[in-house]
Amino acid sequence: MTDFSKTRDLFDLPKGVTYLDGNSLGPLPKATPARMQKMLTEEWGHHLIGAWNACDWMALPGHLGDRIGRLIGAEAGQTVIGDTLSIKVFQALAAALKLNPTRKVILSDSGNFPSDLYMAQGLVQLLGQDYELRVVAPEEVETNITDEIAVTLITEVDYRTGRRHDMPSLTAKAHANGALAIWDLAHSAGAFAPDVAAGGADFAVGCTYKYLNAGPGAPAFIYVAPRHADHAEPALAGWLGHDAPFDFDQAYRPAPGVTRMRVGTPPVLQMAALDAALDIWDTVDMEALRARSLELTDRFIAAVESTCPDLTLATPREHAQRGSQVSFRHPQGYAIMQALIAQRVIGDFRAPDILRFGFTPLYTTDADVDHAATTLATILDQRLWDTPEFQARKAVT
Amino acid sequence: MTDFSKTRDLFDLPKGVTYLDGNSLGPLPKATPARMQKMLTEEWGHHLIGAWNACDWMALPGHLGDRIGRLIGAEAGQTVIGDTLSIKVFQALAAALKLNPTRKVILSDSGNFPSDLYMAQGLVQLLGQDYELRVVAPEEVETNITDEIAVTLITEVDYRTGRRHDMPSLTAKAHANGALAIWDLAHSAGAFAPDVAAGGADFAVGCTYKYLNAGPGAPAFIYVAPRHADHAEPALAGWLGHDAPFDFDQAYRPAPGVTRMRVGTPPVLQMAALDAALDIWDTVDMEALRARSLELTDRFIAAVESTCPDLTLATPREHAQRGSQVSFRHPQGYAIMQALIAQRVIGDFRAPDILRFGFTPLYTTDADVDHAATTLATILDQRLWDTPEFQARKAVT
Known part of the structure; x- marks a missing residue:
């Protein structure tokens, strides 16, 4: 306790x-400054390029993801950190649309972060071909989940009112209608114990600088349900999501599982601050x-x-x-x-x-x-x- | 001198x-640890959320971009930092394809970073509709710039051999054939003085953890030529690239100029390390x-x-x-x-x-x-x- x-x-x-x-x-x-000094002087300063191996920087996005996973109801190997929440929203949306290729509508609500809505608009604009972002009032989400919807993009807790959506029930409705469900946990992770497994989420995303205390500009996280993790097509096909990044193959081949949602070089200094913050969360x-x-x-x-x-x-x-x-x-x-x-x-x-x-x-x-x-x-x-x-x-x- | x-x-x-x-x-x-301690304790620790204003965090991506701009031949207001190089490659490519909408071919070469090629593959896959990434040998780039090409995606200095492409001449050939030119300056910025203006680049991208010494996982940069900056359509339509992010409008409306290439919350701690590194570069x-x-x-x-x-x-x-x-x-x-x-x-x-x-x-x-x-x-x-x-x-x- x-x-x-x-x-x-x-x-x-x-x-x-x-x-x-x-x-x-x-x-x-309080532990963050010392952890960061260690990162700067003992890891980067001392080991230089060798720190990617010697200090296990390369594996950190997965290790940190697993520790966040415990806080959101995910098993190890299902969550990875990196980039920003906006990028992770884009990844989840693009992958979900490809997993549900006969449908064109993204459903969200006006209680969602504008930032999430913007990313969806950018994707819809990029794809053209009648893709659509449909935004309804929060209380109308449920009735608008129809067999037209490809994917729902819902933030569990409204950033203005604090109203919490019912993840299991909305997800079940989405699935019953052949849609996928993406959950934004920005105001959930560390605020209570959201449960992506029990809630049935197909994808979940969130940030670590709010309740998780990882500092300004801390990396985001993404969870992919194991049933999709080996099939989700990464639109942001980054080299650290490659099956063998250090083979320097010219052809992209996604890594198994959630690792494919890694993109570029992870923010090592921000990861040190996240690591220190999660030391507290590990005990909660x-x-x-x-x-x-x-x-x-x-x-x-x-x-x-x-x-x-x-x-x-x-x-x-x-x-x-x-x-x-x-x-x-x-x-x-x-x-x-x-x-x-x-x-x-x-x-x-x-x-x-x-x-x-x-x-x-x-x-x-x-x-x-x-x-x-x-x-x-x-x-x-x-x-x-x-x-x-x-x-x-x-x-x- | x-x-x-x-x-x-x-x-x-x-x-x-x-x-x-x-x-x-x-x-x-040597200055980085103290700059980082100041960021952690005096900025984040002391000002908490107020630091976004009090410490000008919000404007840092533009200020840091301008300082990098001097090193690559850009004027102030044309370069911005954030995300990773892979993300910036994706943004430049997606914007370039929209600026040249009747063409479908991205031309790159086998001397490019696999990471750049992967991002192009991901985008092509996402777009479908006959988009194509065409990869030729480095010495065959010039003859392959035809009126079929929408955009060239070339890394100026080959990461293996160190061979440097001729930016002005390849860009001129691209323009003469109605194509746009994206230059990856990962092994140029801080290595010599690439000149995006004289070279005619439409977009340029690069990272700051190599020659610029900003530390592991440091943010990337993107330059957009002023002739495109107000027209380039941001596929990654992030809230910090919005014209008025704090109005929390539901509709995305890109900011004028290169600011539209900002996406999510910038990596503030990594920016402190970049700031310290650029203090050296400012004098060079x-x-x-x-x-x-x-x-x-x-x-x-x-x-x-x-x-x-x-x-x-x-x-x-x-x-x-x-x-x-x-x-x-x-x-x-x-x-x-x-x-x-x-x-x-x-x-x-x-x-x-x-x-x-x-x-x-x-x-x-x-x-x-x-x-x-x-x-x-x-x-x-x-x-x-x-x-x-x-x-x-x-x-x-």
Whole structure:
């Protein structure tokens, strides 16, 4: 059983800051700088080109993928890391369309990340030939899964509201209609214990810089269900996804299994930071994590609802229908969030009116929850958000 | 005028090692560990999500691209970094095919990196519809540029022989035949001063972990000629290539210029290492670099040819026809290179019979050249390569 009163000490959190934005960028694990120094001086500096062998850099994308696999319900050998989430979305989509060659429609929803929708649009535009991206409201996904759909591209947890889709039921509907299902776990991995195997996902993708704490620009991951892994055609036919990369054959021949989803040279320095971050995750009991996450989010909802009557809960109240984030709506949401940040309570704002707070049992305490709720109540009571400064600033992320 | 007797001290080279493999992985700049610590603790650790603004992470891919641009003959605003070289090859190819929509043939040569050929194969396979990758011998590229060709995909310097293609003349032939030209500068950038503007390149791509010394897995770069930059259609339609990424629009709309070639969240930690590496490059006079590179390579060719009669020069002797690498052929090349590495002279082997040596004026000295040549001669004279150990080992990179 993980003791979450002790895990906070594994992070280097700035004093005086209440950080509720780990769903955008997780904080720095204390072990990361030393791991990175070792990578720079002992691995790269000392071994130079020889480190690819001597330090096993070449195998790291698979090893790191396996460690993430445990957090999302995958077996070893089914997950690999590399590139960015956008690239992994493109790979999964392109492979899924080839696996379902008589159909042309990608189904997604308006609660998905725009970044995922953009990648799908780029692919559809590239392919031409009547391929189509169809975007419906989140609550209309299920009824729109018809025998026209080639593949669904759904983000499990909505980045604005925190609403969680039902992976097993939507996937079952997709399969019953002859469609494949791709799940984006960006706000799932490390937030709770998504289960790609039980959920029946054909492909799953996600990033590691949010709940997993691997640092800014950390690599993404991709899971391919074993039933597809030896058949999925890699559109991004990279040399490290080749069956024998060091034979320097001129003809591409995909490696068996998920390895074929590797593309170019992996980001070795970012992998060192991911490695250090996963050292923490290796010790975490995912059921305990979920239980603690629900305690934290329930506590926040209760506190805010009792003291901030002008805020409207945007996140579903039911446990099964949400991840580890809580969002409230307010027409002045942007200015309120700026006022909160000025008081060193860090959440973020998402247009048009969402105040978003991420809860991360590894380092969020009850005291953080209470302080955030109290500060928010004070800002609303005293209209501290109502200044030109807070209304004018432009958020970047 | 750059003083190359002083730049060596900017690198952390292991004692006793003669490193002639900077064309595979450049060594660690001494400034990199401190720059990385600052990134980890002062930027990520202290500013958390706010660092995207406070530390200007969001603009770094363009700033770093501009600094690389100077080394390849590009103006500011024409080059951007991100992803891997394979991804950038894919982007350039997909955009070029859309710019030349009535043609179906990609022309490349057998001296190109297999990794580039694989990406082209993946794209051709994805597109279907009679798209074709045509691979000819390097010396037959020119005669194969016909009015059938949509785009040429040529690596300027052959990774095995070091033979350099004539960028201006092949590009002119491509343009005269209505084709576009993509140049891979992986073994050019930092090796000499390729000139994408004078050479007429439509797109150029390259990596930063070889001659540029940005570390293992460092991001790639892409240059788009200004005449195409506002028209090139990004197949990998990433949110950071969007005209207004933080509007979270559902529809993709490419940013003006080369920015549209950005895809997902950039690798911030790898960018810190690239930044430190470019601090050195910012000071380098590229004409002086080329002059010094030719001194070093001429010296090595002369020394080896006078003492190792069994080795055959694989690199063209003429200055204009080579980069900053020298290769020799020997039927026992693999074992000879293992014997050299055992004596701490690091070059590398490329199948079937190439001994490859990279010369990097920033840290290669005359003494390195002489020591490498002498060691090589001793190994050949005394048949030190002729042991089961050296014949059996399998190279990885």
